[in-house]
Amino acid sequence: MPALDNVAKAELALLRQKSLLRTLKGSQREEGVVVRRGKRDFISFSCNDYFGLSHHPHVIAAAQEALVQYGAGAGASRLVTGNHPLYDALEKKLAAVKGTEAALVFGSGYLANLGVIPALAGKNDLILADRLIHACMIDGAKLSGAVFMRFAHNNLDHCRLLLEEHRGEFERCLILTETVFSMDGDLAPIADLAKLAKKHDAWLLTDDAHGLGLIPPGGIHADIQMGTLSKGAGAYGGYVCASRPVIDFLVNSARSLVFSTALPPSVIAAATESLAIMRKDKKLTQKPLQHARTFTRLLGKKKAESAIVPVMLGEPERALEASARLEEEGFLVAAIRPPTVPQGTARLRFAFSALHEAEHIGRVASLLKKFGYA
Numbered sequence: 001m002p003a004l005d006n007v008a009k010a011e012l013a014l015l016r017q018k019s020l021l022r023t024l025k026g027s028q029r030e031e032g033v034v035v036r037r038g039k040r041d042f043i044s045f046s047c048n049d050y051f052g053l054s055h056h057p058h059v060i061a062a063a064q065e066a067l068v069q070y071g072a073g074a075g076a077s078r079l080v081t082g083n084h085p086l087y088d089a090l091e092k093k094l095a096a097v098k099g100t101e102a103a104l105v106f107g108s109g110y111l112a113n114l115g116v117i118p119a120l121a122g123k124n125d126l127i128l129a130d131r132l133i134h135a136c137m138i139d140g141a142k143l144s145g146a147v148f149m150r151f152a153h154n155n156l157d158h159c160r161l162l163l164e165e166h167r168g169e170f171e172r173c174l175i176l177t178e179t180v181f182s183m184d185g186d187l188a189p190i191a192d193l194a195k196l197a198k199k200h201d202a203w204l205l206t207d208d209a210h211g212l213g214l215i216p217p218g219g220i221h222a223d224i225q226m227g228t229l230s231k232g233a234g235a236y237g238g239y240v241c242a243s244r245p246v247i248d249f250l251v252n253s254a255r256s257l258v259f260s261t262a263l264p265p266s267v268i269a270a271a272t273e274s275l276a277i278m279r280k281d282k283k284l285t286q287k288p289l290q291h292a293r294t295f296t297r298l299l300g301k302k303k304a305e306s307a308i309v310p311v312m313l314g315e316p317e318r319a320l321e322a323s324a325r326l327e328e329e330g331f332l333v334a335a336i337r338p339p340t341v342p343q344g345t346a347r348l349r350f351a352f353s354a355l356h357e358a359e360h361i362g363r364v365a366s367l368l369k370k371f372g373y374a
């Protein structure tokens, strides 16, 4: 057997050759949308902190207060002694935002999907998922042992066809999608999917990682609304909103909740304060979408539906080159490559923040045109 180091080196060489190698770069996030790398400051279009709440003085103050009052760590899982008093306020707020009876906070969005999906579906069951769902839902589905099928992106007819053909062979059926697609920025037809799920005796789980605060939940929503506190809320953690019995069941069955330590109290306090700010400051929460629409208008692209706008470039080399050229000009825009997105759809992914200025958007749009990327 070859030595472990040699295997690692060979794998890395292969990734480098395909322009798919990834490395960690020290990135210090500063005021507004500025990120410092090395000695240079950049304007970032690659942060998911859509409202700048991670640096909001009230959010920081709430975290500091909790840190002093409750300590740095939670000390145990939520079912043991980690369920500090701040969880209750956060979960009440989340349930109110989503219009559900109850909510449950997990260690992260990733952990929420990894815990919830296997709790709801197992080896006699069927999971149907949109082709473009996030890796952590795919991992949750794999872990569940259920039969896993994909429908074409946002294609209700394909989803219906799969239900008509296969629903009868399984006990339970779970449908997975995102409210706002993380790499494409388009929205799923949630109300129609919810009706379809109901008609075929299936449950719908939606991942709202990129919608919280930006895209209000519609009247008809999914049975299980999952999301994260790590993006728009500027803190950390994941959550699920659903009926009281479903939440109580998940407390007993989601292994990533049962067997993982509770979040630090300061993180919960920060997220709770962020939700309060989002609820009050509508001017702030409307801005990312307005900025995204300015950008799509400047480039003559289809009107943005969310704060995320991809600029499609095809092969990974081209996306890396575009990202590097913008970086030379002082902008950080992540090149997104397979396996994050399907083969042949490497892209620049722009995430707009309330804290971007019109001048940032105008400048980056004209560079994209000048370089021939848009």
Ligand SMILES: *Cc1c(COP(=O)(O)O)cnc(C)c1O
Residues within 6 Å of the ligand: 108, 109, 110, 111, 134, 136, 178, 182, 207, 209, 210, 228, 229, 230, 237, 238
């Ligand atoms: C970021 C993301 C997650 C994971 O959330 P974390 O809190 O960062 O673990 C889950 N789903 C989608 C769609 C995401 O974009």
